[in-house]
Amino acid sequence: MAIGTALLVGYYVYSARQQLGADYTALVGDIVRAQQTAPQLNHALESFIDEPFGLHLRQIHHTLWLSEQYLEHVRHGLQQHPQLHRDTAYLEGDLSLLGEQLIELEARAEAALVDRSLLPELQRLSMDIEATMAWAYSELNTAVHSAAGRQRLIMQRLSWAVTGLVLAVMLIALTLLAAVLHLQRQRNTLKMLMLTDELTGLYNRRHLVDAASRTLTDAQRHQQPISLLLLDLDYFKHVNDTYGHPAGDDVLRKVSQQLCNISRATDIVARIGGEEFCLLMPNTPVDDAENVAERIRHAIAIEPLTHLDRHLQQTVSIGVTTSLNGAQSFQQLYSLADQALYQAKALGRNRVESVLPTSPVSQTNETHHPLEERG
Numbered sequence: 001m002a003i004g005t006a007l008l009v010g011y012y013v014y015s016a017r018q019q020l021g022a023d024y025t026a027l028v029g030d031i032v033r034a035q036q037t038a039p040q041l042n043h044a045l046e047s048f049i050d051e052p053f054g055l056h057l058r059q060i061h062h063t064l065w066l067s068e069q070y071l072e073h074v075r076h077g078l079q080q081h082p083q084l085h086r087d088t089a090y091l092e093g094d095l096s097l098l099g100e101q102l103i104e105l106e107a108r109a110e111a112a113l114v115d116r117s118l119l120p121e122l123q124r125l126s127m128d129i130e131a132t133m134a135w136a137y138s139e140l141n142t143a144v145h146s147a148a149g150r151q152r153l154i155m156q157r158l159s160w161a162v163t164g165l166v167l168a169v170m171l172i173a174l175t176l177l178a179a180v181l182h183l184q185r186q187r188n189t190l191k192m193l194m195l196t197d198e199l200t201g202l203y204n205r206r207h208l209v210d211a212a213s214r215t216l217t218d219a220q221r222h223q224q225p226i227s228l229l230l231l232d233l234d235y236f237k238h239v240n241d242t243y244g245h246p247a248g249d250d251v252l253r254k255v256s257q258q259l260c261n262i263s264r265a266t267d268i269v270a271r272i273g274g275e276e277f278c279l280l281m282p283n284t285p286v287d288d289a290e291n292v293a294e295r296i297r298h299a300i301a302i303e304p305l306t307h308l309d310r311h312l313q314q315t316v317s318i319g320v321t322t323s324l325n326g327a328q329s330f331q332q333l334y335s336l337a338d339q340a341l342y343q344a345k346a347l348g349r350n351r352v353e354s355v356l357p358t359s360p361v362s363q364t365n366e367t368h369h370p371l372e373e374r375g
């Protein structure tokens with residue numbers, strides 16, 4: 001739309017460029033001054049006819065000289081405005097005739113000074129000149145004014161077109177901005193969907209792995225401890241089997257909420273499998289990690305869970321491990337936390353167990369990917 005309007009405005013400016021740039025001020029001044037020479041010439045001739053002396057003849061000479069000068073200016077001015085020149089082409093003959101008549105009048109006035117019988121003829125010629133001047137200059141005046149009127153109209157249309165163009169460009173800019181914002185929102189939503197778990201809103205395993213490698217690098221750089229908690233709900237299958245899948249979903253959401261409430265803003269809480277969760281705790285020594293694990297275990301165990309007015313009991317087993325300085329890889333830490341979780345399950349569930357690296361870099365023999373689903 002903007003391109004179409006711009007092309008239209010361009011074409012309009014191109015076709016109207018002669019009229020747009022025209023300045024008729026000088027020409028109007030010349031026409032007015034040329035018109036004023038008619039009464040001056042008439043006055044000089046009347047004085048000469050009353051008293052045909054040299055003084056009045058000189059007045060005629062002077063007025064004729066002025067008339068010729070202004071006539072010349074007017075004709076030159078017309079040539080400066082090609083469009084106006086074409087519009088007034090029909091006056092070309094009258095203006096040429098006027099030039100010739102002015103020259104003839106001069107000659108006849110000279111002759112009448114010697115032979116007074118030529119005075120009536122001089123007077124007739126003077127009346128002819130006056131009539132030609134009145135007609136030609138009044139026509140020119142009208143033509144110039146209508147050209148100026150057309151020029152104003154063009155300017156008005158152009159300002160409308162430019163306003164339309166500016167509005168169209170603004171509209172396009174706003175539409176583009178809205179489209180970009182929409183795309184940005186879609187991108188963010190997509191990103192969120194890719195990094196979060198739909199049921200609980202927690203981060204998913206993909207984000208956990210990415211974030212863990214960054215967090216471990218930081219821990220190593222600053223020589224800070226980092227802890228990892230693996231949580232697995234106890235006998236969760238029983239909840240599903242007894243109360244149904246929606247009840248199980250409800251429990252998963254509530255446990256997620258507990259994890260978020262107890263963890264710090266700098267911790268990363270993720271759901272990594274069906275009823276498995278992970279809590280990565282930067283800058284946290286093993287004692288603190290065990291305390292947090294114990295608080296989580298306790299909070300879940302005492303949480304009054306209900307579904308359709310039926311009371312549910314849910315507990316969680318937690319495996320804890322800690323790297324003293326971020327020297328271990330995430331895979332190694334995950335494997336140690338998994339061993340601790342296995343112990344917690346084996347020792348009766350609803351408990352916290354820890355397994356720590358034996359040396360700065362754990363020599364674990366785990367070969368499977370740490371985030372493979374527990375069978």
Ligand SMILES: Nc1nc2c(ncn2[C@@H]2O[C@H](COP(=O)(O)OP(=O)(O)OP(=O)(O)O)[C@@H](O)[C@H]2O)c(=O)[nH]1
Nearest residue numbers: 232233234235236237238240245248249274275375
């Ligand atoms: N409601 C619900 N259940 C799920 C979801 N994902 C996995 N589960 C269920 O979680 C249960 C996990 O069962 P098991 O792996 O046998 O573990 P468990 O029953 O918790 O036993 P232990 O872990 O040994 O204490 C299965 O019944 C799965 O169907 C989910 O998104 N929603």
